[in-house]
Amino acid sequence: MKTLNILLNSMNDVRIFVNIVNKYEFDVDLTSGRYVVDAKSILGIYSLDLSKPIAVNIHADNADADKFVDEIKEFIQ
Secondary structure, three states: OEEEEEOOOOHHHHHHHHHHHOOOOOEEEEEEOOEEEEOOOHHHHHOOOOOOOEEEEEEOOHHHHHHHHHHOHHHEO
16 A cells, blocks of 8 residues: 545546546545545545645555556645
Protein backbone atom coordinates (compact mmCIF):
# COMPACT_ATOMS: atom_id res chain seq x y z
CA MET A 1 0.00 0.00 0.00
CA LYS A 2 1.18 3.48 -0.86
CA THR A 3 -0.09 6.68 0.80
CA LEU A 4 0.17 10.30 -0.34
CA ASN A 5 -1.74 13.57 -0.01
CA ILE A 6 -3.70 15.33 -2.73
CA LEU A 7 -5.68 18.54 -3.03
CA LEU A 8 -8.78 18.76 -5.23
CA ASN A 9 -9.49 22.47 -5.71
CA SER A 10 -12.53 22.37 -7.98
CA MET A 11 -15.39 20.22 -9.20
CA ASN A 12 -13.46 19.73 -12.43
CA ASP A 13 -10.46 18.39 -10.45
CA VAL A 14 -12.75 15.87 -8.73
CA ARG A 15 -14.18 14.73 -12.08
CA ILE A 16 -10.71 14.32 -13.62
CA PHE A 17 -9.41 12.46 -10.55
CA VAL A 18 -12.38 10.03 -10.48
CA ASN A 19 -11.96 9.33 -14.21
CA ILE A 20 -8.29 8.46 -13.64
CA VAL A 21 -9.04 6.21 -10.64
CA ASN A 22 -11.76 4.34 -12.52
CA LYS A 23 -9.24 3.22 -15.16
CA TYR A 24 -7.55 0.98 -12.58
CA GLU A 25 -8.76 -2.33 -11.14
CA PHE A 26 -7.17 -1.94 -7.69
CA ASP A 27 -8.78 -0.14 -4.74
CA VAL A 28 -8.02 3.47 -3.87
CA ASP A 29 -9.37 5.02 -0.67
CA LEU A 30 -9.50 8.68 0.35
CA THR A 31 -9.21 9.65 4.01
CA SER A 32 -10.12 13.01 5.49
CA GLY A 33 -10.21 13.14 9.26
CA ARG A 34 -12.15 10.11 10.44
CA TYR A 35 -13.92 9.57 7.10
CA VAL A 36 -12.80 7.03 4.50
CA VAL A 37 -14.44 6.87 1.07
CA ASP A 38 -13.90 4.93 -2.14
CA ALA A 39 -11.97 7.16 -4.58
CA LYS A 40 -14.09 5.79 -7.43
CA SER A 41 -17.21 7.40 -5.89
CA ILE A 42 -17.72 11.00 -6.95
CA LEU A 43 -20.47 11.44 -4.34
CA GLY A 44 -18.19 9.99 -1.66
CA ILE A 45 -15.49 12.51 -2.53
CA TYR A 46 -17.97 15.40 -2.33
CA SER A 47 -18.81 14.31 1.24
CA LEU A 48 -15.22 15.09 2.30
CA ASP A 49 -13.77 18.47 3.31
CA LEU A 50 -12.09 19.43 0.00
CA SER A 51 -10.56 22.61 1.44
CA LYS A 52 -7.86 20.50 3.13
CA PRO A 53 -5.42 17.91 1.75
CA ILE A 54 -6.85 14.41 1.45
CA ALA A 55 -4.85 11.22 2.11
CA VAL A 56 -4.87 8.74 -0.78
CA ASN A 57 -4.31 5.05 0.06
CA ILE A 58 -3.39 3.02 -3.01
CA HIS A 59 -3.92 -0.74 -2.60
CA ALA A 60 -1.73 -2.03 -5.43
CA ASP A 61 1.73 -3.41 -6.13
CA ASN A 62 4.51 -0.90 -6.72
CA ALA A 63 4.46 -0.95 -10.54
CA ASP A 64 0.72 -0.25 -10.78
CA ALA A 65 0.85 2.28 -7.95
CA ASP A 66 3.71 4.17 -9.61
CA LYS A 67 1.81 4.39 -12.90
CA PHE A 68 -1.25 5.70 -11.04
CA VAL A 69 0.83 8.25 -9.11
CA ASP A 70 2.27 9.55 -12.40
CA GLU A 71 -1.25 10.16 -13.69
CA ILE A 72 -2.40 12.08 -10.59
CA LYS A 73 0.80 14.09 -10.07
CA GLU A 74 -0.98 17.40 -10.76
CA PHE A 75 -3.07 16.86 -7.60
CA ILE A 76 -0.26 15.69 -5.28
CA GLN A 77 0.63 18.03 -2.41
